Amino acid sequence: MSKDKIIAAAIHVFSEHGYHRASMDEIALSAQVAKGTLYYHFPGKAQLFKTIVMDGFQEISDRIRSVMESDLTLEEQIQRIITHNLDLFLESRGFAHIVFNELSNGIEQDVLEELKGLKEGYIDFLAGVLEEGCKDGVLRSINCRLAAAGIVGLLDSSCNYYISHPDALNRDDLEQFLYTIITTGLFKINV
Amino acid sequence: MSKDKIIAAAIHVFSEHGYHRASMDEIALSAQVAKGTLYYHFPGKAQLFKTIVMDGFQEISDRIRSVMESDLTLEEQIQRIITHNLDLFLESRGFAHIVFNELSNGIEQDVLEELKGLKEGYIDFLAGVLEEGCKDGVLRSINCRLAAAGIVGLLDSSCNYYISHPDALNRDDLEQFLYTIITTGLFKINV
Amino acid sequence: MSKDKIIAAAIHVFSEHGYHRASMDEIALSAQVAKGTLYYHFPGKAQLFKTIVMDGFQEISDRIRSVMESDLTLEEQIQRIITHNLDLFLESRGFAHIVFNELSNGIEQDVLEELKGLKEGYIDFLAGVLEEGCKDGVLRSINCRLAAAGIVGLLDSSCNYYISHPDALNRDDLEQFLYTIITTGLFKINV
Amino acid sequence: MSKDKIIAAAIHVFSEHGYHRASMDEIALSAQVAKGTLYYHFPGKAQLFKTIVMDGFQEISDRIRSVMESDLTLEEQIQRIITHNLDLFLESRGFAHIVFNELSNGIEQDVLEELKGLKEGYIDFLAGVLEEGCKDGVLRSINCRLAAAGIVGLLDSSCNYYISHPDALNRDDLEQFLYTIITTGLFKINV
DNA sequence: GATGAATGAGACTTCATTCAT
DNA sequence: TATGAATGAAGTCTCATTCAT
Numbered sequence A, B, C, D: 001m002s003k004d005k006i007i008a009a010a011i012h013v014f015s016e017h018g019y020h021r022a023s024m025d026e027i028a029l030s031a032q033v034a035k036g037t038l039y040y041h042f043p044g045k046a047q048l049f050k051t052i053v054m055d056g057f058q059e060i061s062d063r064i065r066s067v068m069e070s071d072l073t074l075e076e077q078i079q080r081i082i083t084h085n086l087d088l089f090l091e092s093r094g095f096a097h098i099v100f101n102e103l104s105n106g107i108e109q110d111v112l113e114e115l116k117g118l119k120e121g122y123i124d125f126l127a128g129v130l131e132e133g134c135k136d137g138v139l140r141s142i143n144c145r146l147a148a149a150g151i152v153g154l155l156d157s158s159c160n161y162y163i164s165h166p167d168a169l170n171r172d173d174l175e176q177f178l179y180t181i182i183t184t185g186l187f188k189i190n191v
Numbered sequence E: 001g002a003t004g005a006a007t008g009a010g011a012c013t014t015c016a017t018t019c020a021t
Numbered sequence F: 001t002a003t004g005a006a007t008g009a010a011g012t013c014t015c016a017t018t019c020a021t
Helices: A002-021 A024-031 A035-041 A045-069 A074-091 A095-102 A109-135 A144-164 A171-184 B002-021 B024-031 B035-041 B045-069 B074-091 B095-104 B109-135 B144-164 B171-184 C002-021 C024-031 C035-041 C045-069 C074-091 C095-104 C109-135 C144-164 C171-184 D002-021 D024-031 D035-041 D045-069 D074-091 D095-102 D109-135 D144-164 D171-184
Strands: none
Touching: A002 A024, A002 A035, A002 A045, A002 A095, A002 B002, A024 A035, A045 A074, A045 A095, A045 A109, A074 A095, A074 A109, A074 A144, A074 A171, A095 A109, A095 A144, A095 B095, A109 A144, A144 A171, A144 B144, A144 B171, A171 B144, A171 B171, B002 B024, B002 B035, B002 B045, B002 B095, B024 B035, B045 B074, B045 B095, B045 B109, B074 B095, B074 B109, B074 B144, B074 B171, B095 B109, B095 B144, B109 B144, B144 B171, C002 C024, C002 C035, C002 C045, C002 C095, C002 D002, C024 C035, C045 C074, C045 C095, C045 C109, C074 C095, C074 C109, C074 C144, C074 C171, C095 C109, C095 C144, C109 C144, C144 C171, C144 D144, C144 D171, C171 D144, C171 D171, D002 D024, D002 D035, D002 D045, D002 D095, D024 D035, D045 D074, D045 D095, D045 D109, D074 D095, D074 D109, D074 D144, D074 D171, D095 D109, D095 D144, D109 D144, D144 D171
16 A cells, blocks of 8 residues: 555655655655655655654554563563664664654654654653662662663664674674663672 | 854754754854855855864863873763763753764765764774773773763763753762763662 | 535635635535545536536526516616625625636636636626616716626625625615715715 | 846736736746745745735825825816826736735735735725815715725726727726716716 | 855645546 | 545745855
8 A cells, every 4th residue: 555655665765864854755756656645645744754753652662561561570671671672773773763863853843742752751661660670679769761761872872883883793792781781880890 | 253153153053953954044144144154164064064073072082081191090080071071962962962863864975974983983982991991800891882882872862851851850960870870780789 | 415515615615715725625525525526526626616606697697687677767776786796795705706806817718718708798797787777868878898897896895895894884884885886976966 | 136027027927827826936937037036035925926016005105195295176186096096007907906806815824914904005095085075075975995995996897897808998988987987976867 | 255146956745637446 | 426545747945055246
């Protein structure tokens, strides 16, 4: 169906060029539909983008929620969350990056608000996981939302490095590194 | 002088709108010079941007290098590096964000390469600090460049959170949090 | 029936937005039919418009013709014609305005010709009434078609004023004013 | 200068096709400037249109004001006003028609408001002339603004007829007709 | 050194129309 | 009889860049 082709093409083109440099022309070309078809299925560029982002958030939220509902230990939960996040970020690299980092400015205000809301919602969601750990006395007493926000940046940035230096490390190394730094930091001995 | 006015205005406008949505018109207006003057001093938009970025990197590198040359302990060095980075990120917020995050795509290829080189150089620089710590046996044995890249993302993301939630925490909290998570992670007891 | 729903919706939408800004989309939406249905019943936008206009002319012609066939005095006939015209203009204001004023340009040439023909026909019709008055010596010797054309503009323009200044006068005032100016002009004493 | 060429071309193109069907492309082509040049001198289509209209109103107001300041009789004043209006309407026919009749809908709201204001201002201006006549007892006691609005429609519509039937009458006939109907109406004998 | 009018490629969007079902 | 997905030409507007002064 056209709509699916458009979505697939849009993910690809947005990822490739970022939001602003992605053109509706190129998306249409890539989806092998006429330009007008984009506007038949979506009101505009910003809304097309939003649709894709929301789908992505939905998916990762679903995956992570299943982790939460299991009776894994916190350590295992964190491990799984890192894995799922990495899946998302690596699968549709570029796209996740746009959502979490590129969109500070220059998009229709209302859509931007919604996207910020989604982002915040996701951070709250992660913060909730951390909060549990605090209550259980497993985690240090920290500002959980700040920690969640920081971790997302850490993940994004690490993925970027991993992708642009494919020979320097493999996926398992990356996952291991993230788990280590998040849980126990860089120092060998901690007091 | 015109050139200085342009640079000051450009920093402001790029920070405000991001690279793509910043227009040469607005920069000229903000600098109170004619549009042609921009092209008298700089070959084009990308090069103007590059100039500013290089200046910024120069400044932070200088500041941090002075830290390195002192004979502080690694703990203190890390503390100082966090502080300087935060200064940079918070002073010209928006701008640092653009450099580290927005510019994955959609800018003249050659300028983009140069900027990526600068970014990598900065990461190498941080990695060097960590490397020292590894050698000295203070830090875990990790991929230092990956860690440096990750930390930059962590810093950027945390700053963003701090800026958009000014009431949730103060600058000291932020600094403390970053030091803690970087050095000892989230877990209360580390082996 | 679909066709009737379309006509009703089209009158409404054309009146609201004028010919050029009225979209087939909105007409279909308003008529609660699919867009394709419009093209099932009418060859295109211009022809749909033409259909409606012809219906409207038919109706007013019928009404006025009944006036003509009666054996009223010319004074009474003019009074009635004003009343009927006002009915038409006020009932489907916007629409009458489009027909008489908006459509000078920018519509399919052949349809435009037909519409102009209808308009001329209506003016001829009014001119015929005036001609009678001339022959009977009741009216001044004037170019009756010019007078008819002028009167239509006078009516349209007055209606516009009446509609946008509902508090300044009532319907009877309007009718009285039109009768006065058409028959005896503005001057108090006429030779 | 480009700006003048644009204005001249715009008057021509708007008159030819009406507001909605006039395209910026055609105006640029007709003015022999690049499309971008239009936007260098004017913020957009609506504002370009507004500029032209305001110039036109300025001109006719100036002309008519000079009539008012003279010490002519009301009869002569009306005669002159008709003449000036006819000049305007016939010189830039199409254009005047657009301003007075086409612009009910479908133009940027704020510009439309301003144009309506101009139109109202002009009608008020004419109404002022009539008001004088009422006070002096020369004119019937009528709603002067309604009369002014009606007269504008009468003029516009008559001009249209005159232009499309150049063989049916000459300019003097037209002027004579308008003076007659406005001052003494159609009836031969008035009480 | 500095200007600003002019450019033109390219962006987003609209909408009358077609056609397979 | 009716549908609605799909089309593509055409429109408005943006903006980095050029160049004569």
